[in-house]
Amino acid sequence: MDGRIVPLIMCGGAGTRLWPASREVHPKQFLRLFGKHSTFQDTLLRVSDRTLFERPIVITNAAYRFMVLEQLAEIALEADVLLEPVRRDSGPAIAAGAAFAQSRDEGAIMLALAADHVVRDAAAFVAACRQGLAAAADGRIVTFGVQPERAATEYGYISPGAAISGDVRAVAKFVEKPDPATAAAHIEAGYLWNSGNFMFRAGVLLDEYRKVDAQSVDAIADSVGKAGRDLGFVTLDPEAFGSAKAISIDYAVMEKTSLAAVVPVACGWSDVGSWHAVWELSAKDAQGNAAQGAAVFEDSRNCNVSTDRALVALEGVDDLVVVATQDAVLVSRQKDANGLKRLVARLKAVAPEVTESHIRVHRPWGSYQSVDNGDRHQVKRIVVKPGGRLSLQKHHHRAEHWIVVRGTAQVTVNELVKTVHENESIYIPIGAVHRLENPGKIQLELIEVQTGSYFGEDDIIRIEDDYRRG
Numbered sequence: 001m002d003g004r005i006v007p008l009i010m011c012g013g014a015g016t017r018l019w020p021a022s023r024e025v026h027p028k029q030f031l032r033l034f035g036k037h038s039t040f041q042d043t044l045l046r047v048s049d050r051t052l053f054e055r056p057i058v059i060t061n062a063a064y065r066f067m068v069l070e071q072l073a074e075i076a077l078e079a080d081v082l083l084e085p086v087r088r089d090s091g092p093a094i095a096a097g098a099a100f101a102q103s104r105d106e107g108a109i110m111l112a113l114a115a116d117h118v119v120r121d122a123a124a125f126v127a128a129c130r131q132g133l134a135a136a137a138d139g140r141i142v143t144f145g146v147q148p149e150r151a152a153t154e155y156g157y158i159s160p161g162a163a164i165s166g167d168v169r170a171v172a173k174f175v176e177k178p179d180p181a182t183a184a185a186h187i188e189a190g191y192l193w194n195s196g197n198f199m200f201r202a203g204v205l206l207d208e209y210r211k212v213d214a215q216s217v218d219a220i221a222d223s224v225g226k227a228g229r230d231l232g233f234v235t236l237d238p239e240a241f242g243s244a245k246a247i248s249i250d251y252a253v254m255e256k257t258s259l260a261a262v263v264p265v266a267c268g269w270s271d272v273g274s275w276h277a278v279w280e281l282s283a284k285d286a287q288g289n290a291a292q293g294a295a296v297f298e299d300s301r302n303c304n305v306s307t308d309r310a311l312v313a314l315e316g317v318d319d320l321v322v323v324a325t326q327d328a329v330l331v332s333r334q335k336d337a338n339g340l341k342r343l344v345a346r347l348k349a350v351a352p353e354v355t356e357s358h359i360r361v362h363r364p365w366g367s368y369q370s371v372d373n374g375d376r377h378q379v380k381r382i383v384v385k386p387g388g389r390l391s392l393q394k395h396h397h398r399a400e401h402w403i404v405v406r407g408t409a410q411v412t413v414n415e416l417v418k419t420v421h422e423n424e425s426i427y428i429p430i431g432a433v434h435r436l437e438n439p440g441k442i443q444l445e446l447i448e449v450q451t452g453s454y455f456g457e458d459d460i461i462r463i464e465d466d467y468r469r470g
Contacts, residue, residue: 001432007047007056008097011115020328024356028117030417040115046122066364085238091252092244097464098202099224108202122266138433140261142199145192147266151183156194171260208257216244274337275321279304327359375453378455384444389437391465400428412435
């Protein structure tokens with residue numbers, strides 16, 4: 001490496017604060033909330049200037065690995081993708097990225113970024129990175145303190161201390177999320193929002209972490225040293241990584257180190273931690289209403305609508321959030337983020353499926369979506385990416401009938417290999433060994449009609465699989 005900054009993108013969180021759009025298996029960092037790119041993609045694009053930034057490292061988990069690759073490909077970028085075997089919060093995740101970078105360059109300087117944040121002024125953020133680079137090279141752990149736009153109670157604060165160089169200041173103290181009066185006092189005193197993004201020399205971060213919990217840092221380093229490779233992913237050793245203590249980087253290092261520094265920045269930053277934050281970042285009409293999808297407002301003010309397909313019409317209401325997906329509808333007060341947190345916790349107990357997965361289920365080869373269900377049948381819409389193919393498989397309890405509605409399918413049924421075009425269909429009997437693939441240049445879309453006595457995913461017996469699933 002040549003002294004450029006190595007971005008470390010933390011991309012393993014579940015993001016249920018934006019339910020029902022964000023769910024366990026498809027969280028908010030992969031959603032397109034503000035345009036054609038997800039926040040994960042925007043984060044990568046923000047650090048894509050190769051005169052300043054190295055090839056990025058993305059740390060995520062096995063459930064998200066193919067979404068990461070797909071979204072990287074969409075913006076024509078590549079990264080080293082590390083897979084956490086279990087979630088251990090931001091401390092071990094950042095330490096793993098640092099150990100991986102240090103294994104290639106002892107003096108690596110890293111920029112740890114959350115994948116689900118929004119930065120509206122990317123140039124200002126990059127300028128702050130340039131400004132903090134010298135301090136990080138000199139052994140400081142630099143955080144980015146956002147100039148407050150209001151007396152926010154949902155963010156932690158930083159009190160800047162003595163000047164280090166230019167606008168870079170030592171951190172006098174970190175402050176937990178305040179009440180409204182305290183937040184106003186913090187702003188009056190010149191405090192900054194704590195963005196939770198950091199720049200540091202990899203070795204410095206690991207040394208400071210080791211002072212607090214040497215056992216965990218050694219376990220994380222061991223997990224990197226013993227890491228394997230699978231389909232291009234770096235798979236951290238499960239036993240070693242799993243023995244590390246789950247803790248945030250703030251508690252593990254930042255609140256204890258004497259090396260913390262802060263770069264003030266005004267870059268239109270938000271952690272998009274609630275639907276109210278989405279509303280704040282969205283374009284609005286003259287009455288303050290924001291909409292993503294089809295919405296009509298009459299005598300309504302300061303409302304936020306997000307809808308997948310159905311038209312949402314609001315009349316005579318103010319300060320509401322309405323989020324409509326194909327299997328769930330949320331109606332909530334604009335500013336009660338804690339209320340949504342309590343609601344999702346309750347849903348996990350009474351209807352966990354709506355917090356975990358969407359009707360549309362993403363797979364490494366594409367996606368499928370349930371259309372209709374009955375006692376003896378199930379109908380799905382299946383989309384296969386160009387070049388994608390499902391596993392070679394069979395079922396004990398169901399037969400399948402595939403009708404191609406777009407593109408071209410290559411279908412294997414036992415010894416038969418057949419090309420199926422638009423408006424054509426093929427039947428797969430119970431027990432037949434079969435495979436579906438898309439040999440074409442456009443998406444393959446088909447309707448699958450299943451008939452039988454059981455339709456669970458555990459009735460898929462995989463014989464061969466490009467993606468090495470069980």
